[in-house]
Amino acid sequence: MSTHPTGPGPAGPDLADRVHGGWLGRVAGNMLGKPVEQGEVWTRERIDGYLRRAGALPLTDYLPEPADETDALGLRPEWRQCVRGRIHGSCRDDDVDYAILGLHLLETHGFGFTTEQVGDLWLLRLPYLQTFTAERAAYRNLANGLKPPLTATYDNPYQEWIGALIRADVHGWTRPGDPRTAAALARRDAVLSHTGNGVYGAMWAAALISAAFTAPTVRDALESALAVIPASSRLARTVRRVISLYEARLSWEETLGTVSAETAGLGWIHTVPNAAVLTAGLLYGDGDFTRTVTLTVRGGLDTDSNGATAGSVAGVFTGAAAVPARWKDPLEDTVRSAVFGFDGVRISALAERTLRLATAAP
Template sequence: MTSVGTRAPSPAATGPGLADRVLGGWLGRIAGNMLGKPVEQGEVWTRERIDRYLRRADALPLTDYLPGPPEGADDLPALRPEWRECVRGRIDGSCRDDDVDYAILGLHLLETRGFGFSTEQVGDLWLLRLPYLQTFTAERAAYRNLANGLRPPLTATYDNPYQEWIGALIRADIHGWTCPGAPRQAASLARRDAVLSHTGNGVYGAMWAAALISAAFTAPTVRDALDTALTVVPASSRLARTVRRVISLHDTRMTWEDTLATVSEETAGPHWIHVVPNAAVLTAGLIYGDGDFTRTIALTVRGGLDTDSNGATAGSVAGVLNGARAIPAQWTEPLRDTVRSAVFGFDGVRISELAERTLRLAESEH
């Protein structure tokens, strides 16, 4: 495994291999997001209810997008209204979602401002390109603060009860994709972005995710990538302790179900969109998925909580590890190489174009 912070000479970080991994990251993020979208309501769609739904639909093991509502499921909660656009057999291009919008916005940031961008420039781009009503929780609070004339770091701290939620983590992928094999640099960029809207574990979650994706370009296994990502955040932080706890339970050969049950009890209390319990679900999906793309995103979404965000990040990591060519066709073909986006100027853009633009940035910096 490459030492932290160095640029890897590995063939995995150069040439065609890099292009395939970057495209894999984009495709994985979008597919994982859409897999989790119908059941994204953590206080309603618990792990038990998600699996009950899948059993009723004869969809366990989960190897494709969620099926539409089966007959006789009246006792289960309703799926999110967008479900008709993101269940198997009905997908025609990706659904619009903030988990993908922020990756696009981050790409535009790096293209227009470069790797030396400032936190203030992140905010300026939000106001210019992102509709207010397509922001949520900490991002909406920060957006409102920006519009009212506040500047970072006040944008993150003033009247913002969501400072440690998952929003900054879902914005981190672009920094990992453009810093292949350089996890400390990826984490530094993600931190500069995250402090616009988050503090504490909310920022650490973004740094951890960016480093995890960066490390996935050169790490031999997902476990190596997870170990590397832990080195960029304070070891005493709740986020780091929770990730280590999941890994340690896996190492005892505890089942995925029992690991999540144990850690869920230990992280009980925060809202279902808080970054710490979601990092536990994501870590469990990654380590029990063991590099297999389908198993990784399926376990992550079955883990519950913020299912579309966790599915997206898990898909990004697994997509980078495997490369686009290794992602099974049932996940990629329905996407039609097309993205729907609320980011002004990007609706309908090709996934392959986004990957090519990301690759140019990664090659220019490395």
């Protein structure tokens, strides 16, 4: 049974405001990280160098325009729609597309959806060339007639990458205060394309977002999320490592430097090192929306995915009303999406539809 926050007061923002905050945070965090989403190029050091040259450290807003041509050439081509002063609604991105697709899945099939139905919806609503890594491998396998779980394992070298984690938010938003159920729903989605730590990442993220609705602190939400994945998994061990370094009073830079060395070789899109960056952003952000998303993106690796998830967690904690205007106003309550039938949808409308599912959940 879900335990829903029912209204303002000691419990903080009401459920509607928290769900809306999750959507706003996901979109804003994604936009913040998008220009520097290429982890082998945009290291922590290079990101901070860019910000220093632009006079934007500490970072408190969307990325500034590049200070020189060299920096501009290194950015993703969409940067002109994602830097401060140029944002008019959100850019299209898979980190938001999958949240929309997950919402459509639950509206269409309910909480009893099957993994096969997730795959059917991809084929129906999502263009093949807007999928990447494990999702593209699974999509190809689906189109060739394979069924889950073979869709995740056949000719798919990306099984533990971050794709399933970025699809998990809606399962947390619709099961507030019920992290175990949120994780179970995320797992059913994730096994279409992922295995091992790739699946655990989705379960962990869904539980983390679900717990954020009722947990008193980010630290408590992290503990609830760890409880739904195997303690011996590399993901759980790495998240605990970040927590222990934080509690040992290491600086944010020292913590990320230590964990980066310990996860070297996994690659910049693997679930485990990205979960470390995300955990550090949440802990050192200490409940502040701006500090959480900016530290997470400055942590490097898959910056737009990590920024989106950090924003989702922080937005749930603070509620939409408390998200600073500099993050939400440029979004103009509008999302661009490759999901058929959803391009130009309002963020507030997505939040209202998600709320209806959350309040109707058994």
